[in-house]
Amino acid sequence: MGLNIEEQKAVDRFRKDVVEPSMTNIVIVDFWAEWCGPCKALAPVLEKVAAEYADKGVVLAKINVDEEQFIASQFQVRSIPTVYALFQGQPVADLTSARSESQLKQTLDQLLAQLPIKGGDGGAAQQQGQDVEQFVAMGEQILADGDAERAAGIFGQVVDMAPDNAPAHAGLIRALVAAGRADEAGALVASLPPALADDPAVKTARSALELAGTQVDEGELQTLRAAAAEDPADMEKQLAFAEAAFAANSRDEAADTLLAMIERDREWNDGAARTKLLQIFEAVGLEDPWVVATRRRLSKILFG
Secondary structure, three states: OOOOHHHHHHHHHHHHHHHHHHOOOEEEEEEEOOOOHHHHHHHHHHHHHHHHOHHHOEEEEEEEOOOOHHHHHHOOOOOOOEEEEEEOOEEEEEOOOOOOHHHHHHHHHHHHHHOOOOOOOOHHHHOHHHHHHHHHHHHHHHHHOOOHHHHHHHHHHHHHHOOOOHHHHHHHHHHHHHOOOHHHHHHHHHHOOHHHHOOHHHHHHHHHHHHHOOOOOHHHHHHHHHHHHHOOOOHHHHHHHHHHHHHOOOHHHHHHHHHHHHHHHOOHHHOHHHHHHHHHHHHHOOOOHHHHHHHHHHHHHHHO
16 A cells, blocks of 8 residues: 555554444544644544443543554544543544533434443334435435545445345445445446436436546547537537546536537427436436536526
């Protein structure tokens, strides 16, 4: 992995102190430093709650960011205290804002009811459907917040817990696409059984994957943008730019271009611009506020 000796030692310590215990427990990871006043104020709360919840499967691990700079950088710690809950090596909750004992306990109680924690209440086995739904919602929120890698980790964990859950597979596909891992997303789609592949949620995710296939580098995108601007009447150039713009996460540019095409000639190429815009709607999600607003713009053009 290209790690130097000290970085490898840091990874080994983290694996031993955090990852391995998290296989069967919730590990509260507290990133702190000696000079951090708020860290010292929060520490007693974390220690007290962790001690009270020890028999339920909760462990506290403290990471001094001055001593473990490499690990802190891997978690993209920007300020301290930063506190995460990890399970099976993956972050499952950001506890940084849970500064009081009651807030921390409330979050831990929710996690313990959802996860198959050794020594916990075993609620996940009886309520797996509800638990999986909650984790899918967590993954969706994290994906919407722009942390595609973390979302992929959570969706991947849900897929392991519930291999037949279509929303989890769909979320994982979209998270992988958003993280720039389209090849992995494609491999996942190819491995799905027909029952999952034909699920509406998975079909939506497959649309996102198909649209990602038009991704180009920044130089090519600029070239396509310039070509479209220079010749607004050339529908092929407009469509090529719209596809590339959406794949580059410039969905406003993509929508503006496609809407202009529809307004100019809605029948061009058997309605290709409208078809592409509807595919984008499906990939983003029909309930997404951006889609709702853009659909209104489309309706205004089509029905005046």
